[in-house]
Amino acid sequence: MIVTVTANPSVDRTVTLPGPLVRGSVTRALASRAEPGGKGVNVSRAVQMAGVATTALLPARSGDPLLTGLDTVGLRYRTVDVAADVRSNLTVTEPDGTTTKLNLPGNPMSPADLSALTALIVESAATASWVALCGSLPPGVPDSWYAEVASLLAPLSCRVAVDTSGAPLTAFRAAMPDVAVDVIKPNVEELCEMTGADLDLLERSADAGDFGPTLDTARSLQQFAGCAVLATLGAAGALLVTAEGAWLATPPPIVPVSTVGAGDATLAGYLLATLDEATPAERLRRAVAYGSAAAALAGTQPPTPSDLALAAVHVSEVATHAV
Numbered sequence: 001m002i003v004t005v006t007a008n009p010s011v012d013r014t015v016t017l018p019g020p021l022v023r024g025s026v027t028r029a030l031a032s033r034a035e036p037g038g039k040g041v042n043v044s045r046a047v048q049m050a051g052v053a054t055t056a057l058l059p060a061r062s063g064d065p066l067l068t069g070l071d072t073v074g075l076r077y078r079t080v081d082v083a084a085d086v087r088s089n090l091t092v093t094e095p096d097g098t099t100t101k102l103n104l105p106g107n108p109m110s111p112a113d114l115s116a117l118t119a120l121i122v123e124s125a126a127t128a129s130w131v132a133l134c135g136s137l138p139p140g141v142p143d144s145w146y147a148e149v150a151s152l153l154a155p156l157s158c159r160v161a162v163d164t165s166g167a168p169l170t171a172f173r174a175a176m177p178d179v180a181v182d183v184i185k186p187n188v189e190e191l192c193e194m195t196g197a198d199l200d201l202l203e204r205s206a207d208a209g210d211f212g213p214t215l216d217t218a219r220s221l222q223q224f225a226g227c228a229v230l231a232t233l234g235a236a237g238a239l240l241v242t243a244e245g246a247w248l249a250t251p252p253p254i255v256p257v258s259t260v261g262a263g264d265a266t267l268a269g270y271l272l273a274t275l276d277e278a279t280p281a282e283r284l285r286r287a288v289a290y291g292s293a294a295a296a297l298a299g300t301q302p303p304t305p306s307d308l309a310l311a312a313v314h315v316s317e318v319a320t321h322a323v
């Protein structure tokens with residue numbers, strides 16, 4: 001059972017444009033779609049499509065359109081009943097796959113609702129092999145909350161994954177290595193936020209085909225935090241650094257349609273592969289196959305196993321040096 005936590009879920013509205021987005025003008029859009037979203041929800045949806053048991057934990061009032069969406073796709077969830085509607089996040093996609101996202105802060109969460117969500121996580125974790133803590137935190141939730149939850153989960157037998165950004169990520173970084181998790185999934189910007197590495201340098205090197213500085217940065221985070229680091233590299237793929245080694249994976253060429261949820265699919269692929277006791281290289285292969293399959297789908301759709309081009313993902317073991 002993979003349990004996901006989305007403290008700040010969303011209804012994802014995607015608008016498809018016929019051409020490039022022109023700021024300050026009226027554009028006649030081609031189509032729109034609305035889907036249940038939020039990072040943990042997306043992870044759960046991909047896990048569910050793979051036929052593996054999953055429960056998404058989230059705050060939402062009974063009857064919320066997000067829950068109606070989850071009922072439609074048959075995703076199992078447990079909620080803390082809150083007063084306000086779940087936020088809507090807007091995505092605008094252009095024909096070349098350029099994806100622009102406008103995310104709202106979410107509704108303030110009361111201390112009582114937060115305590116109820118924390119208790120629900122601990123209760124659900126008792127039967128979980130993984131608990132994935134995903135996404136931003138709504139107003140009212142302290143930035144340190146993920147670290148608190150991870151500490152509560154530490155004595156349990158479940159493994160813990162963290163995928164967040166901004167202030168909650170900074171707070172989580174400050175709590176490490178005392179607060180231990182099993183895997184953390186930063187993108188390159190987040191990797192730099194966590195390590196103080198020079199984003200410009202990493203990006204310039206990557207553009208020149210040299211992932212060495214990114215790998216070394218991920219190694220230093222892995223050594224500091226003691227957990228696996230699954231770092232996403234956008235269209236270039238992802239890398240995995242563990243105590244045993246480091247691997248770089250590049251995806252097959254795809255026609256990008258919407259990158260929303262690609263990172264969540266990547267995490268889902270990684271978690272699913274661990275349930276099969278796959279080697280680190282194969283975990284990374286599955287992660288990258290999931291991420292690139294998600295980017296080729298419209299809106300926030302989760303990929304299914306039949307969407308994966310596993311054999312076309314190139315995985316190689318690479319050397320790293322701590323920085």
Ligand SMILES: O=P(O)(O)OC[C@@]1(O)O[C@H](CO)[C@@H](O)[C@@H]1O
Pocket residue numbers: 008010012036037038039042089101103134135136137165260261262263264300
């Ligand atoms: O505002 P957050 O919590 O950082 O991200 C929320 C979000 O952008 O993440 C998912 C894609 O990863 C979307 O379903 C959702 O709209």
